[in-house]
Amino acid sequence: MESGQIKRNTEEVRRRLDEAVRLSGRPAGSVCLLAATKTRTPEEIRACIAAGIDACGENRAQELLEKLPLGAYTGKPVHFIGSFQTNKAHLLVGKVDMVESVGSMKAGAALGRLSAEKGIVTDILAEVNIGCEAEKAGVVPEKAAELCELLANTEGVRLRGIMAIPPAGEDGTPYFVRMRELFEALGKNLPAHFDTLSMGMSGDFEKAAREGATIVRVGTAIFGERNYGTKK
Numbered sequence: 001m002e003s004g005q006i007k008r009n010t011e012e013v014r015r016r017l018d019e020a021v022r023l024s025g026r027p028a029g030s031v032c033l034l035a036a037t038k039t040r041t042p043e044e045i046r047a048c049i050a051a052g053i054d055a056c057g058e059n060r061a062q063e064l065l066e067k068l069p070l071g072a073y074t075g076k077p078v079h080f081i082g083s084f085q086t087n088k089a090h091l092l093v094g095k096v097d098m099v100e101s102v103g104s105m106k107a108g109a110a111l112g113r114l115s116a117e118k119g120i121v122t123d124i125l126a127e128v129n130i131g132c133e134a135e136k137a138g139v140v141p142e143k144a145a146e147l148c149e150l151l152a153n154t155e156g157v158r159l160r161g162i163m164a165i166p167p168a169g170e171d172g173t174p175y176f177v178r179m180r181e182l183f184e185a186l187g188k189n190l191p192a193h194f195d196t197l198s199m200g201m202s203g204d205f206e207k208a209a210r211e212g213a214t215i216v217r218v219g220t221a222i223f224g225e226r227n228y229g230t231k232k
């Protein structure tokens with residue numbers, strides 16, 4: 001998509017997000033607008049950065065590593081939001097500012113070990129399978145406390161919060177409410193830096209913001225429809 005259109009789309013998303021935050025009575029600027037940049041070119045990503053998004057999120061380690069040296073994300077933090085494969089963890093450690101999709105202790109342990117070896121700490125979110133869908137990644141809500149406690153005690157990672165991708169094609173609000181309740185309950189037993197609730201995409205980011213999201217992840221509403229066939 002052409003840069004001017006990306007700029008207009010980004011400004012419109014920002015306006016809608018600000019309005020949702022205002023209506024919910026939360027302080028201005030309390031939600032991070034993360035651009036979901038999978039399949040987008042460095043030029044397209046730079047256009048949305050120039051228009052004022054707060055962070056970028058990529059789904060595939062390889063794609064992230066290709067675009068990073070091309071300056072695709074310059075000036076903004078990069079999060080990994082894709083399905084996390086433990087055997088790709090070494091590609092991400094030290095390259096990304098946060099891994100949002102840590103759905104198991106095995107994944108957290110691998111990130112922790114590789115980070116500790118490099119002498120760094122990687123910020124992570126625990127991914128929650130809030131709709132308890134058979135095919136979805138993440139920990140089921142009933143097991144979230146156990147996973148979070150383990151991750152919070154893992155060297156090399158800093159557990160910052162939780163993220164979810166609710167079932168497609170359903171109203172997101174009940175899931176966002178459940179995520180916020182879970183986030184608040186978990187937070188009682190975790191350090192103050194457990195402060196991040198990542199939920200909401202193009203179709204429902206305003207609802208998510210109203211229910212307490214601190215990160216919304218928006219792709220299509222900024223860049224238009226994705227075309228997996230011609231670009232990767």
Ligand SMILES: *Cc1c(COP(=O)(O)O)cnc(C)c1O
Nearest residue numbers: 036081201202217218219220221
């Ligand atoms: C692609 C993606 C998004 C953004 O989806 P859109 O519907 O295009 O806004 C958000 N989160 C994750 C994890 C994604 O993979």
